[in-house]
Amino acid sequence: MSRTDTLQHPAAPATPPPAAPQQLRSIAASATDAVKAYGRGDAAVHALDGVTVAFERGRFTAIMGPSGSGKSTLMQTVAGLDTLTSGSVSIGDVELSTLSDKELTRLRRDRIGFIFQAFNLVPTLTAEENILLPLDLAGRKPDREWFESIVDTVGLGSRLGHRPAELSGGQQQRVAVARALVSRPEIVFGDEPTGNLDSRSGSEILAFLRNAVHQLGQTVVMVTHDPVAAAYADRVVFLADGHIVDEMSDPTSDRVLDRMKRFGR
Numbered sequence: 001m002s003r004t005d006t007l008q009h010p011a012a013p014a015t016p017p018p019a020a021p022q023q024l025r026s027i028a029a030s031a032t033d034a035v036k037a038y039g040r041g042d043a044a045v046h047a048l049d050g051v052t053v054a055f056e057r058g059r060f061t062a063i064m065g066p067s068g069s070g071k072s073t074l075m076q077t078v079a080g081l082d083t084l085t086s087g088s089v090s091i092g093d094v095e096l097s098t099l100s101d102k103e104l105t106r107l108r109r110d111r112i113g114f115i116f117q118a119f120n121l122v123p124t125l126t127a128e129e130n131i132l133l134p135l136d137l138a139g140r141k142p143d144r145e146w147f148e149s150i151v152d153t154v155g156l157g158s159r160l161g162h163r164p165a166e167l168s169g170g171q172q173q174r175v176a177v178a179r180a181l182v183s184r185p186e187i188v189f190g191d192e193p194t195g196n197l198d199s200r201s202g203s204e205i206l207a208f209l210r211n212a213v214h215q216l217g218q219t220v221v222m223v224t225h226d227p228v229a230a231a232y233a234d235r236v237v238f239l240a241d242g243h244i245v246d247e248m249s250d251p252t253s254d255r256v257l258d259r260m261k262r263f264g265r
């Protein structure tokens with residue numbers, strides 16, 4: 001059994017409950033008629049041009065599309081890192097535009113985990129300190145058992161005292177993944193989380209995320225260019241020119257690649 005097959009939440013039942021029928025799943029995050037325009041008048045670029053999409057709880061969704069199609073903009077706006085020109089986005093049943101800056105910061109901190117392509121670790125902190133940073137900032141105490149289970153599963157045990165510069169890219173991203181999961185967020189957003197990794201480290205991270213979804217009910221939304229990475233997801237949403245143009249359930253890398261070829265880029 002590989003390390004990535006063993007993730008167990010201390011309080012999780014031995015066997016996961018059967019997956020709920022799709023229509024009964026609740027929504028972790030959504031966008032409705034989302035428009036994001038940069039610039040004005042004739043020079044305006046519509047990075048999002050009326051996107052309506054829902055991300056169900058306990059599912060792993062990949063967002064794909066040609067370069068410039070609006071993938072990062074969709075993720076950034078749904079995650080409350082950027083604002084829309086019009087339309088709305090919600091995390092759970094909270095519409096983000098109703099929140100003050102302070103409330104939005106708190107919601108991001110308490111309910112959302114982030115994994116970026118450039119691991120975004122604090123260079124002066126050890127791996128352990130980096131993982132615990134979101135909880136420290138929130139003034140929350142770590143659940144030691146959960147922390148150890150995550151660290152064990154991502155395979156960082158002996159390197160917790162190292163600083164990022166002393167870790168490989170794959171190890172740094174494992175620290176970033178552990179950091180994203182340690183607070184048990186309602187939803188984890190990844191923007192090309194394996195974009196800087198070799199294929200072996202990348203597939204370890206993806207298998208870990210998939211297991212977090214299927215064993216723990218974690219919700220993950222990931223932007224990727226890579227059909228192999230997208231095949232780890234339960235569902236792929238395809239964007240082109242700021243619109244959702246297609247989606248696919250239970251993707252395989254071949255089917256995703258075929259669909260991407262039809263974009264002609």
Ligand SMILES: Nc1ncnc2c1ncn2[C@@H]1O[C@H](COP(=O)(O)OP(=O)(O)OP(=O)(O)O)[C@@H](O)[C@H]1O
Binds near residue numbers: 073
């Ligand atoms: N700050 C900005 N100012 C002006 N235009 C922007 C800005 N950010 C994004 N855009 C434009 O919005 C469109 C969508 O960008 P976005 O980064 O969301 O696409 P993407 O699908 O994530 O691209 P890639 O795959 O290349 O990362 C592009 O045309 C981009 O040039």
